[in-house]
Amino acid sequence: MALVQGTGSDVAPTTASIGARLRRSLRNSRVYQGVLGVGVFFLIWYLLVDVFGVWRFAEMPKLVVGVKEWVSRDPVFGVSLFTAEYYKHIWASIFRVLVAFLAATFSGIAIGILMGWRRIFFGLTFPILEILRPIPILAWIPLAIILLPGRELPIIALTFLAAFFVTILNTLLGVRAIDKVYFRAAESLGFSQWQILWHVIVPGALPYIFVGLQIAMGACWFSLVAAEILSGSAGLGYKVWETYYYVQFPTMVSTMATLGFFGYISSALVRAAGNRLMRWRQELLAGI
Amino acid sequence: MMSKIGELSIRHAGKIYDPEGIHVVALDDVSLEIEAHEFCVVVGPSGCGKTTLLNAIAGFDQLTDGEISMDGVLLASPGKKLLPGPDRMVVFQQGALFPWKSVMWNVTCGPLKQGRMNSVEAVEKAAELLARVGLHGIEDQYPEALSGGQKRRVEIVRALMNDPTVLLLDEPFRALDALTKSVVQEHLLELFDFTPKTVFFITHDLEEAIFLADRVAVMTTRPGRIKKIVEVDIPRPRNYRVLTTDRFLEFKADLGEAIHEEAIQAFEAGERELA
Amino acid sequence: MNANARPDNNAGDAAAAGRRLTVSYRFVRWLKSLWSLNLLLGVLSLGTIVFIWEFAEPLGIPGIKYVPAPSKVIIAAADLLTAEQYWTGWGLSFQRIGFGFVLAQMVGIPLGLTMAISRFSFGTIFPVIEILRPIPPVAWIPISIVFWPTREQSVVFIVFLGAFWIVLLNTIGGASAIDRAFKRAALSLGSTPRDLFWKIILPATTPSIITGMAVGMGISWEMVVASEMIAGDTGLGYLLWQSFQIGNIAQVIVCMISIGMAGYFSSALIRALGGFATPWLRLH
Numbered sequence: 001m002a003l004v005q006g007t008g009s010d011v012a013p014t015t016a017s018i019g020a021r022l023r024r025s026l027r028n029s030r031v032y033q034g035v036l037g038v039g040v041f042f043l044i045w046y047l048l049v050d051v052f053g054v055w056r057f058a059e060m061p062k063l064v065v066g067v068k069e070w071v072s073r074d075p076v077f078g079v080s081l082f083t084a085e086y087y088k089h090i091w092a093s094i095f096r097v098l099v100a101f102l103a104a105t106f107s108g109i110a111i112g113i114l115m116g117w118r119r120i121f122f123g124l125t126f127p128i129l130e131i132l133r134p135i136p137i138l139a140w141i142p143l144a145i146i147l148l149p150g151r152e153l154p155i156i157a158l159t160f161l162a163a164f165f166v167t168i169l170n171t172l173l174g175v176r177a178i179d180k181v182y183f184r185a186a187e188s189l190g191f192s193q194w195q196i197l198w199h200v201i202v203p204g205a206l207p208y209i210f211v212g213l214q215i216a217m218g219a220c221w222f223s224l225v226a227a228e229i230l231s232g233s234a235g236l237g238y239k240v241w242e243t244y245y246y247v248q249f250p251t252m253v254s255t256m257a258t259l260g261f262f263g264y265i266s267s268a269l270v271r272a273a274g275n276r277l278m279r280w281r282q283e284l285l286a287g288i
Numbered sequence: 289m290m291s292k293i294g295e296l297s298i299r300h301a302g303k304i305y306d307p308e309g310i311h312v313v314a315l316d317d318v319s320l321e322i323e324a325h326e327f328c329v330v331v332g333p334s335g336c337g338k339t340t341l342l343n344a345i346a347g348f349d350q351l352t353d354g355e356i357s358m359d360g361v362l363l364a365s366p367g368k369k370l371l372p373g374p375d376r377m378v379v380f381q382q383g384a385l386f387p388w389k390s391v392m393w394n395v396t397c398g399p400l401k402q403g404r405m406n407s408v409e410a411v412e413k414a415a416e417l418l419a420r421v422g423l424h425g426i427e428d429q430y431p432e433a434l435s436g437g438q439k440r441r442v443e444i445v446r447a448l449m450n451d452p453t454v455l456l457l458d459e460p461f462r463a464l465d466a467l468t469k470s471v472v473q474e475h476l477l478e479l480f481d482f483t484p485k486t487v488f489f490i491t492h493d494l495e496e497a498i499f500l501a502d503r504v505a506v507m508t509t510r511p512g513r514i515k516k517i518v519e520v521d522i523p524r525p526r527n528y529r530v531l532t533t534d535r536f537l538e539f540k541a542d543l544g545e546a547i548h549e550e551a552i553q554a555f556e557a558g559e560r561e562l563a
Numbered sequence: 564m565n566a567n568a569r570p571d572n573n574a575g576d577a578a579a580a581g582r583r584l585t586v587s588y589r590f591v592r593w594l595k596s597l598w599s600l601n602l603l604l605g606v607l608s609l610g611t612i613v614f615i616w617e618f619a620e621p622l623g624i625p626g627i628k629y630v631p632a633p634s635k636v637i638i639a640a641a642d643l644l645t646a647e648q649y650w651t652g653w654g655l656s657f658q659r660i661g662f663g664f665v666l667a668q669m670v671g672i673p674l675g676l677t678m679a680i681s682r683f684s685f686g687t688i689f690p691v692i693e694i695l696r697p698i699p700p701v702a703w704i705p706i707s708i709v710f711w712p713t714r715e716q717s718v719v720f721i722v723f724l725g726a727f728w729i730v731l732l733n734t735i736g737g738a739s740a741i742d743r744a745f746k747r748a749a750l751s752l753g754s755t756p757r758d759l760f761w762k763i764i765l766p767a768t769t770p771s772i773i774t775g776m777a778v779g780m781g782i783s784w785e786m787v788v789a790s791e792m793i794a795g796d797t798g799l800g801y802l803l804w805q806s807f808q809i810g811n812i813a814q815v816i817v818c819m820i821s822i823g824m825a826g827y828f829s830s831a832l833i834r835a836l837g838g839f840a841t842p843w844l845r846l847h
Contacts, residue, residue, distance in 0.1 A: 038690050061706075128609060138789050140819070190398060222785070
């Protein structure tokens with residue numbers, strides 16, 4: 001990662017002692033650095049909030065208390081790794097994200113490919129999309145509540161919307177980015193239109209599509225949390241707000257951490273799925 | 289059912305581009321009669337229009353003047369749009385093996401999709417042709433894992449698998465280093481001896497042209513016209529030793545003058561366009 | 564075989580060809596202006612949508628008929644545009660975006676560059692970033708409210724957070740992708756580390772930074788709206804939510820469009836300004 005080369009790590013140790021060399025390799029080890037960074041972060045948190053409580057930090061949730069609450073079998077505020085309510089909220093959120101993400105993925109990719117493939121379709125759909133896209137997702141909440149029955153659907157719809165636009169855009173870019181020569185080769189080989197779609201367009205656009213899907217996953221979680229806060233009754237986002245409202249700060253910390261955890265896992269899963277589908281890229285990327 | 293002979297006839301082909309009102313004459317009255325199973329090479333400086341001519345034969349571009357016929361059948365004229373097809377299969381300059389498919393898929397997809405072979409036949413033929421160009425055991429790899437020379441050979445095999453009437457090659461070895469190039473050229477000639485086809489090959493490399501061709505046509509700088517045509521009667525099979533024979537050097541002297549003139553003009557034209 | 568071909572004839576040939584093509588040339592050009600077929604299709608689709616929307620109620624189209632028709636929206640817009648609250652809302656929202664966004668750049672760009680240059684800082688800081696980043700900024704709202712003394716500050720913090728991740732990642736990405744050949748060329752030309760930074764690394768990273776800024780601007784608008792709706796008492800987002808609470812949906816739609824336009828133009832502005840900062844890219 002270093003831009004400036006030759007700053008110590010490239011210099012061959014000649015008469016340096018074993019201790020110095022060990023220290024240097026430790027200093028350069030990624031794992032060591034990671035542990036150091038994260039450790040310092042928690043340390044600062046602990047010192048600022050738990051121990052010293054300077055300024056506004058006195059009001060903040062304490063690290064130790066939060067962690068203790070999270071892992072206790074009989075939590076003060078009723079939510080921990082061992083309570084059912086914790087998992088109820090987790091499932092509520094995950095379910096919504098799952099449904100919304102899958103719906104957005106399939107419809108977004110289909111529409112994006114059609115837009116990239118057929119100019120007429122593009123001409124018909126692009127204007128309305130460009131008008132709707134800049135509107136912040138949350139601004140749709142009122143309309144979603146009006147147009148859709150129940151409580152779940154508006155939340156899922158909002159989550160869907162964020163991922164939908166991003167997926168379409170990235171899919172479109174992906175199709176456009178395919179080198180024209182592949183289309184020519186396919187035509188020379190006598191492929192039908194459907195074969196071109198399936199064997200050139202879809203695989204060719206896949207890299208961009210998956211970048212878009214990772215962004216879409218992040219967008220899903222963002223909209224989900226906001227929607228749950230504004231109109232939910234269960235779910236991690238709703239819970240974060242509830243813990244604020246009822247001043248249950250230790251639980252707030254664990255809920256936020258849980259959100260982060262699932263957000264990370266879901267993005268990682270999308271990325272892994274992408275790598276699996278695009279095994280042919282390993283060689284390409286390995287060459288970089 | 290008409291039998292494929294592979295005569296390609298280009299008569300008075302013309303192509304004028306018109307991007308935003310600036311007339312660009314890419315091809316001007318180009319005529320070329322290519323016999324069946326002849327290896328014809330068009331050589332000329334970059335931008336002279338040889339790629340335009342190849343694209344017109346392949347069907348990627350339409351002529352604004354003249355006609356192209358194959359085996360007596362009119363293929364293309366300003367009024368008749370020509371579509372690309374496996375009968376005029378192309379080997380592309382920058383390489384067009386589908387990176388997301390294995391070598392075997394790339395090579396066999398043509399005949400399989402057209403229904404000309406079943407999968408068993410296709411795999412057999414593919415393995416045979418690949419072995420002929422010195423590629424063994426790479427069938428299941430992805431193209432990016434191959435070297436430049438290997439990729440070019442795979443692409444040539446892919447083209448041949450479609451049993452084209454005319455094989456079109458668009459400066460296929462341009463990106464290879466000189467050593468790899470000479471090896472791959474020899475493999476191409478071996479294939480050509482093994483399955484004779486009409487070949488239309490374009491390049492800017494005069495040595496390559498003479499080494500490979502039965503006939504070499506020199507094309508002028510834009511607007512592209514055929515300046516000179518020479519029969520190369522060096523006997524086949526040829527190998528790299530041919531490059532230093534007297535006969536070869538005679539051809540090189542003969543054609544070298546013509547092409548050097550064009551090269552200079554192309555160079556100066558490039559300068560003038562920017563200025 | 565035209566052995567006497569000389570390129571100087573090109574002009575003559577072209578003129579002759581030009582004369583031959585005048586009629587067909589003009590026809591083709593007219594055809595191409597129809598390839599403002601895109602324009603045509605756009606008008607067609609938008610027109611249809613607006614039409615259906617406007618007449619959803621009398622036509623009895625389910626769902627959409629509950630959404631106020633475009634005509635009502637336009638009336639509501641006229642009302643709103645004369646309301647003081649609307650324009651102060653604009654100002655306040657923009658102000659929050661301004662602060663949050665600029666702060667995000669001021670912290671994110673130097674940090675990103677540092678992390679790209681120093682292996683050690685990257686190794687220590689990046690894992691912390693990766694832990695905090697997946698937590699949606701909106702989830703930070705309660706903590707932000709608790710921590711910051713004023714509402715303004717808590718909103719600005721959320722805006723900051725949203726834009727910060729983006730600009731950081733884009734900066735790191737851009738700075739790491741600089742072709743080593745450039746740095747080597749500079750070093751062999753005798754540049755100092757300071758030169759290297761200001762004359763090579765920074766300009767080469769600028770396009771990525773600008774992309775990060777444009778995307779970050781879009782995110783900032785999302786954040787500002789979210790914060791204002793959830794925890795604000797002024798601003799366009801708050802106005803939107805309030806309009807919803809009092810049941811004035813036409814006004815809600817006006818707010819939606821306003822915010823959308825604001826976001827679009829601020830992103831476009833960033834890209835335009837970015838174009839000035841990277842003149843070498845404008846050759847396209």
